[in-house]
Amino acid sequence: MKSEVGLLDKIAAYVLKQKGKQLRPTLVLLSANVCGGITDGTYRAAALVELLHTATLIHDDVVDTADMRRGFYSINALWKNKVAVLMGDYLLSRGLLLSLKHDDFRFLKIVTDAVRRMSEGELLQIEKTRQLDIDEATYFKIISDKTASLLASCTEIGAASATTDETHQKKMNTIGENLGIAFQIQDDILDYEGDSSQTGKPIGGDIKEKKITLPLIYALNQATTDERKNILSILKSEKKRSELNKTVIDFVKTKGGIEYAEAKAQMYAKQSRDLLAAFPDTQSRRSMEQLIQYSIERKK
Amino acid sequence: MKSEVGLLDKIAAYVLKQKGKQLRPTLVLLSANVCGGITDGTYRAAALVELLHTATLIHDDVVDTADMRRGFYSINALWKNKVAVLMGDYLLSRGLLLSLKHDDFRFLKIVTDAVRRMSEGELLQIEKTRQLDIDEATYFKIISDKTASLLASCTEIGAASATTDETHQKKMNTIGENLGIAFQIQDDILDYEGDSSQTGKPIGGDIKEKKITLPLIYALNQATTDERKNILSILKSEKKRSELNKTVIDFVKTKGGIEYAEAKAQMYAKQSRDLLAAFPDTQSRRSMEQLIQYSIERKK
Numbered sequence: 001m002k003s004e005v006g007l008l009d010k011i012a013a014y015v016l017k018q019k020g021k022q023l024r025p026t027l028v029l030l031s032a033n034v035c036g037g038i039t040d041g042t043y044r045a046a047a048l049v050e051l052l053h054t055a056t057l058i059h060d061d062v063v064d065t066a067d068m069r070r071g072f073y074s075i076n077a078l079w080k081n082k083v084a085v086l087m088g089d090y091l092l093s094r095g096l097l098l099s100l101k102h103d104d105f106r107f108l109k110i111v112t113d114a115v116r117r118m119s120e121g122e123l124l125q126i127e128k129t130r131q132l133d134i135d136e137a138t139y140f141k142i143i144s145d146k147t148a149s150l151l152a153s154c155t156e157i158g159a160a161s162a163t164t165d166e167t168h169q170k171k172m173n174t175i176g177e178n179l180g181i182a183f184q185i186q187d188d189i190l191d192y193e194g195d196s197s198q199t200g201k202p203i204g205g206d207i208k209e210k211k212i213t214l215p216l217i218y219a220l221n222q223a224t225t226d227e228r229k230n231i232l233s234i235l236k237s238e239k240k241r242s243e244l245n246k247t248v249i250d251f252v253k254t255k256g257g258i259e260y261a262e263a264k265a266q267m268y269a270k271q272s273r274d275l276l277a278a279f280p281d282t283q284s285r286r287s288m289e290q291l292i293q294y295s296i297e298r299k300k
Numbered sequence: 301m302k303s304e305v306g307l308l309d310k311i312a313a314y315v316l317k318q319k320g321k322q323l324r325p326t327l328v329l330l331s332a333n334v335c336g337g338i339t340d341g342t343y344r345a346a347a348l349v350e351l352l353h354t355a356t357l358i359h360d361d362v363v364d365t366a367d368m369r370r371g372f373y374s375i376n377a378l379w380k381n382k383v384a385v386l387m388g389d390y391l392l393s394r395g396l397l398l399s400l401k402h403d404d405f406r407f408l409k410i411v412t413d414a415v416r417r418m419s420e421g422e423l424l425q426i427e428k429t430r431q432l433d434i435d436e437a438t439y440f441k442i443i444s445d446k447t448a449s450l451l452a453s454c455t456e457i458g459a460a461s462a463t464t465d466e467t468h469q470k471k472m473n474t475i476g477e478n479l480g481i482a483f484q485i486q487d488d489i490l491d492y493e494g495d496s497s498q499t500g501k502p503i504g505g506d507i508k509e510k511k512i513t514l515p516l517i518y519a520l521n522q523a524t525t526d527e528r529k530n531i532l533s534i535l536k537s538e539k540k541r542s543e544l545n546k547t548v549i550d551f552v553k554t555k556g557g558i559e560y561a562e563a564k565a566q567m568y569a570k571q572s573r574d575l576l577a578a579f580p581d582t583q584s585r586r587s588m589e590q591l592i593q594y595s596i597e598r599k600k
Binding site for chain 1: 303304305306307308356359362363364365381382383385386387388389390392393394396397400401403405408409412413415416418419420422423424426427
């Protein structure tokens with residue numbers, strides 16, 4: 001990651017310090033092992049997805065005007081939007097160049113299509129958020145595009161680095177997709193009842209951004225017309241954040257929105273585990289099962 | 301470019317309306333013709349660079365917080381930064397997918413390396429701009445990375461789509477690089493003496509952003525220590541834009557900064573033309589010569 005630009009090296013070093021969960025490269029390695037074993041290509045694939053994911057996180061923070069990431073200040077908070085956009089582009093190009101250098105074209109196809117789906121999903125979320133009108137089907141379309149697509153590409157790419165068997169690659173893709181949906185539902189739950197000292201980001205961030213996620217969608221569906229009107233008008237209003245948070249969070253909890261979302265997350269996690277059961281019972285498979293479980297139990 | 305996201309199609313249609321100069325795809329087509337003839341790959345290469353260029357323009361407008369582009373409102377001005385960042389990512393992924401679909405790996409390598417150089421060049425410019433200290437060597441490093449790299453990739457990719465002769469591909473790369481440097485110098489001159497009704501963007505945008513370009517670098521080198529201090533303190537100050545513009549523009553003109561930059565642009569254009577003279581004298585070569593001439597004579 002060395003370059004001739006001092007500012008770039010400084011930001012790269014800052015990004016490296018905050019390793020995060022490294023869920024995506026871990027998924028690549030585990031999927032490869034489950035499908036026969038890690039190869040040289042597996043490590044490059046893992047680096048590609050982590051570079052790409054880091055690039056999109058940096059762009060996401062611009063998109064969400066977020067000041068914190070992984071418990072650190074975000075790049076846009078420290079160096080402004082323009083530097084964050086460019087740094088994202090730079091990391092993206094470095095990831096692509098790594099793959100192109102080694103002729104990893106299959107990996108590139110898998111991952112680039114995930115990038116397309118991620119930006120489509122985010123744009124759909126923005127479009128729907130403006131209208132304050134997201135039903136459950138739209139919610140699942142959004143999260144499967146914006147989050148699950150990349151996790152599906154991680155498990156598929158891991159499989160592709162280990163085996164030429166396309167049935168296995170496809171199965172691994174679906175395992176990652178289901179895991180990703182479960183993972184994002186848990187993320188959305190944590191916005192309602194996480195501990196910001198653990199998650200590294202403030203609670204109620206989605207509410208502030210008027211993002212309507214599964215716990216709230218369910219709660220609104222359970223509400224009377226008047227309750228619904230009231231909550232939507234609160235979301236639209238420019239009330240103080242703490243006040244807004246409390247009302248919406250209480251509403252969601254009273255209507256059972258959290259429990260509903262938890263049940264859905266468990267359902268997707270189960271689908272992921274059931275598909276995985278078709279692969280040989282190895283240590284790697286058991287680790288992957290634990291990772292699926294972690295995705296819905298995690299507190300950060 | 302059709303998708304399932306209404307907002308995305310709306311923005312794509314808006315972007316398509318403002319065709320711009322289409323310099324980059326034109327360069328790809330002409331280079332292919334100069335090197336033996338247009339192939340199917342040439343058209344895909346032309347689409348790839350235009351998608352990529354449009355993506356970077358959209359990101360650039362976020363980076364520069366510009367409200368106008370090609371005489372239209374910019375995406376970030378109309379739809380905010382977040383949509384602009386995502387739209388850029390989306391167009392980038394569509395360009396990559398087009399190439400991956402057709403196994404145009406050689407094109408991808410050429411173009412992705414240009415993307416890396418473009419973001420490096422922009423980041424170097426930001427780093428140096430903050431310090432208000434750019435010498436001529438740094439200026440040329442910045443513009444060759446941020447602008448010339450993509451034009452060089454256009455001429456190289458055009459050549460690569462027409463011939464396997466690597467000497468010709470390399471020569472075409474250098475022709476594009478020199479053309480790109482000339483083109484960017486002219487761009488920087490237009491910020492001092494363009495007509496905003498023609499350029500589609502306000503005059504003095506660089507001055508406002510504290511970007512120090514060739515005309516000003518030369519003028520500062522010609523100035524006395526006191527004059528230099530005075531101009532730099534004006535740049536640092538938060539004076540009214542019109543006042544700031546007038547002082548700096550007058551200073552640059554008095555010191556001969558415009559003429560110096562024009563001479564440099566002509567020098568690079570000549571280098572580009574001289575290299576081109578080695579290719580057969582065809583209609584395409586003459587068109588390309590005209591395009592080189594246009595790059596330094598253009599008023600927009």
